[in-house]
Amino acid sequence: MISSPALLTDRYELTMVDAAIQSGTAHRECMFEAFARRLPNGRRYGIVAGTGRLIELIGAFRFEDPELDWLRDNGVVRQPTLDWLADYRFSGSIWGYQEGEAYFPGSPLMTVESSFAEGVVLETLILSVLNYDTSVASAAARMVSVSLGRPIAEMGSRRANEKSAIAAARAAYIAGFSATSNLEAGRTWGIPTMGTAAHSFTLLHDTEEDAFRAQVAAFGLDTTLLIDTYDIRNGVELAVKVAGPGLGAVRIDSGDLPTVVEAVREQLDSLGAVGTKITVTSDLDEYTIGALSGAPVDAYGVGTSVVTGSGAPAAGMVYKLVAHKGDGEEWIPVAKTSAQKMSVGGRKTAVRRLDSTRTAREEIIYVGDGPEGEPEGSPDSSRERRLMIPLIRDGVADERYLGREGTVRARQHRASVMQELPVEAFRLGHGEPVIPTVYR
Amino acid sequence: MISSPALLTDRYELTMVDAAIQSGTAHRECMFEAFARRLPNGRRYGIVAGTGRLIELIGAFRFEDPELDWLRDNGVVRQPTLDWLADYRFSGSIWGYQEGEAYFPGSPLMTVESSFAEGVVLETLILSVLNYDTSVASAAARMVSVSLGRPIAEMGSRRANEKSAIAAARAAYIAGFSATSNLEAGRTWGIPTMGTAAHSFTLLHDTEEDAFRAQVAAFGLDTTLLIDTYDIRNGVELAVKVAGPGLGAVRIDSGDLPTVVEAVREQLDSLGAVGTKITVTSDLDEYTIGALSGAPVDAYGVGTSVVTGSGAPAAGMVYKLVAHKGDGEEWIPVAKTSAQKMSVGGRKTAVRRLDSTRTAREEIIYVGDGPEGEPEGSPDSSRERRLMIPLIRDGVADERYLGREGTVRARQHRASVMQELPVEAFRLGHGEPVIPTVYR
Structure with missing residues (x-):
């Protein structure tokens, strides 16, 4: 040190x-x-x-x-x-x-x-x-301006030097991001921290349903379930089965996002989960956020592109x-x-x-x-x-x-x-x- | 901390x-x-x-x-x-x-x-x-392989987060760089450190000659004089006038390098400074180092491109x-x-x-x-x-x-x-x- x-x-x-x-x-x-x-x-x-x-x-x-x-x-x-x-x-x-x-x-x-x-x-x-x-x-401000008021979380710590990560979380917050995944940035600078689970949590359990049940048991219905470990359609169905239509949010980390987000929204609505939010987090930058402006996304998570200044x-x-x-x-x-x-x-x-x-x-x-x-x-x-x-x-x-x-x-x-x-x-x-x- | x-x-x-x-x-x-x-x-x-x-x-x-x-x-x-x-x-x-x-x-x-x-x-x-x-x-290794055995110093601390800079110096050294400008990398990891003076040192003094004399008085004839603050040709002439033909090295930080390096080498040789080395440090990356392979360069200093992974x-x-x-x-x-x-x-x-x-x-x-x-x-x-x-x-x-x-x-x-x-x-x-x- x-x-x-x-x-x-x-x-x-x-x-x-x-x-x-x-x-x-x-x-x-x-x-x-x-x-x-x-x-x-x-x-x-x-x-x-x-x-x-x-x-x-x-x-x-x-x-x-x-x-x-x-x-x-x-x-x-x-x-x-x-x-x-x-x-x-x-x-x-x-x-x-x-x-x-x-x-x-x-x-x-x-x-x-x-x-x-x-x-x-x-x-x-x-x-x-x-x-x-x-x-x-400077990169983060552009992402904020194309996000149309939807919250963006910074989650790029893993793509930056371990100490840069703290500075990046702070800079992104100043530029209008709403939160960070980085706990030290929370402790040092008071930035709100967020995050629930990764694919490893689903893979650890014997079934996806076991994983969702474990997460809901720990954090309640308001949690965010990651639904793309195996198959997104099955994942959404299972999420609502486990948590009910009061589920807080689902997170999507892969796929052709505009299409996938649209389909997930329709599926959630058809299952009565009309208040369940959709968070997307798949290699986003200002351009892909812009391309999602017409999609029913509720929140973004941005990693690599923001902590590396987007080029x-x-x-x-x-x-x-x-x-x-x-x-x-x-x-x-x-x-x-x-x-x-x-x-x-x-x-x-x-x-x-x-x-x-x-x-x-x-x-x-x-x-x-x-x-x-x-x-x-x-x-x-x-x-x-x-x-x-x-x-x-x-x-x-x-x-x-x-x-x-x-x-x-x-x-x-x-x-x-x-x-x-x-x-x-x-x-x-x-x-x-x-x-x-x-x-x- | x-x-x-x-x-x-x-x-x-x-x-x-x-x-x-x-x-x-x-x-x-x-x-x-x-x-x-x-x-x-x-x-x-x-x-x-x-x-x-x-x-x-x-x-x-x-x-x-x-x-x-x-x-x-x-x-x-x-x-x-x-x-x-x-x-x-x-x-x-x-x-x-x-x-x-x-x-x-x-x-x-x-x-x-x-x-x-x-x-x-x-x-x-x-x-x-x-x-x-x-x-x-990974970026540094490419620079080393095109440098044809000439030493490369890492001097990009100022273009990286202050703590990343230490890690960057270490990673570049592992990839074959010879030294770093970063003192903490010297203390923590034992990497050789280097550096003599910036343009500000020349600008601080009433004349370029005063600056060169001050530097030679402090560090001896084996120092590296930065010769491009005002005019490169005058700078080289003055450097040899002040230090004599035994001057250690000159550093060039601007200009069309292949042309400039050639001219400086000729000028140094004509002044009898045949052993004076030429270090170049102007926004180099693996491509510009490659383009200098035929030029009489003795050493490189690389900043931004290496600490940011060159793209x-x-x-x-x-x-x-x-x-x-x-x-x-x-x-x-x-x-x-x-x-x-x-x-x-x-x-x-x-x-x-x-x-x-x-x-x-x-x-x-x-x-x-x-x-x-x-x-x-x-x-x-x-x-x-x-x-x-x-x-x-x-x-x-x-x-x-x-x-x-x-x-x-x-x-x-x-x-x-x-x-x-x-x-x-x-x-x-x-x-x-x-x-x-x-x-x-």
Whole structure:
């Protein structure tokens, strides 16, 4: 078990600190920015996730004796750097898009203002958390928008690294999923958990009927019976025979779903089980959920596709030094200028311009202002929504965005943001970002 | 921080135990099997990874008071189940493909023999670890095979969940990568770590020359200078000016690599830096590495593509009940029979048939024998290599496959297995598995 996140870090961050301490530049006041050059996979918008748990991890980012000993024994950095790391507490400030916010190419998702050394050592941690969680939330939001209000449960833990699974459950919940199969996500983040039985439970018993009886005896009539172990038609008949027409739900995990779901609904109704719900869980993604929009499905369970970002398992975010103060007091914008991977230097503030119907029209990024400064052009507050909020000020985190409360807040924010996106945002086909990013 | 892996579990596993305790079937002796119905993404072979760290996690799988309290407070299971979970220690046996082994569709990668209850609660943990690590190793092995012996470093931590990153570094190392950027992977698994500086280090300094001087002062002439922050040609000239012709290496992270690498090599040679190596790190995957096979590259760094399984971020493994003993002593094969997701019931043993040149020709799966039984047809030991080894016997793990020693052993095993695959295995194009799977 890992006790500190401090070594969830690429070696070059510590060697840069080591060299910068020696060259006298480690203390320079810097502005780092996390952003994505493009949206994943031809998407129309992305959803920021990971912010809350990242801020908690930054608070826990400390180099204790086991980390310092290992760095010393392996010659990663020298003594002055070890001394500096031993005292490490992030004392700078971080602004960013609120968790659950929509984002677009170039959106300054997170801005870190601190000394070079304090900010550079967080690079990998910030990107790991934002890239993975945002990838999941961005995919999940599309599934939610095509589900037409039917609940979707996240059940992909088995198709993700065991610890990623917890983060995935949280990101999907923020994006509008209703529950998760993952118990640790329930314990850590308060996300509702669900699940009753797998095919192995049916196979374990001497007959399917024995299995159904055992499950109903344990959990009552309101349980969900998995009816496709042997033959779906027989399974449905048996389920209603065992539980009666008051059976809570049946789950279908295979077959040509639109056809099968229709047939199961008819069969349930003909048996008087008109209130029995149908849950489907067979390798679903946003496209197959969309294809079921006309079918009498009551709930979905989604696994692999949501925890792997549905074709875009990393959101492509980068973390760049965009300005520093040299040895003076003025910000000096800096940017890489060689081919392909250009970036825009300078401090940035972002607002979303809305039209008279409060529909988003532009992502406006003001370059050169600090996040606390007044953007140029006097934004009309009714027509320009500020996107960056303070997450950490002088080392102190805003508690409202952390823990279970922060997770619920992010979920609510995502729901409200979806209201302001143009309807074209919800088209499933690949295309351009639904609003343009404009630099001012 | 999570203290126990016990809740890295889908809720339905515990509800199944709960119902099976009540129905009197929880104690039935069972055989579960982890396998993949197909290889990821049109690949010719896959590489098993995760086994060693999974066996360690199974050893740590305990329900302590915090887990039991949470399960009780949330009504997940009832008191008899809580009592059973409180005493949980896996006491069964696990056989499986050695970590680093090649696998094919249907290969019985892991077989768990235990009571139903003991085996079913491990379902999610087993699949999470095997699916992710195998996905990374299977992608990494292809990159290694096209790298023509040049070292490849894994540097994708920032494009994976922060904890996945450690597992990814380990899986890539098993698949033949030479090092990782991830410090925790160095500490936990003993994998060599690497890295010197990012563009931010150059941008922090007043000039590129100041940055290079600072780095050389800190790490000596043998360091790797990143030369593409502003202009590659100027960068190379400056690097040799600062470090002299004895400079260790330059790193290129952008541009049309085959052309750029050629030009940089010529420029270095013309400056007398004939021993200075060239490392490239710009969004590489197996295809772009292949395209650089004729270029004077000395080393690669790979990020996103390896930690996300290069298009196949989950290996598609499933965990199925394949046999149980009912209330008797005889194994009863069981299998789901409904559409699409059929599986083959019964205990299985696997061997790989080799021809006279010791090239693999068939994956033979004997159905009905236990892993310890003698496969039918008296395998000729020189022509049939047994693939399943005991990993845990009656709850006791074989230490040789765990920890750093196990990781090195897996890496060596992978290297030897690659020798026996037909050369067609190493073609990059999508295609069929390079050898067929045969059930006997």
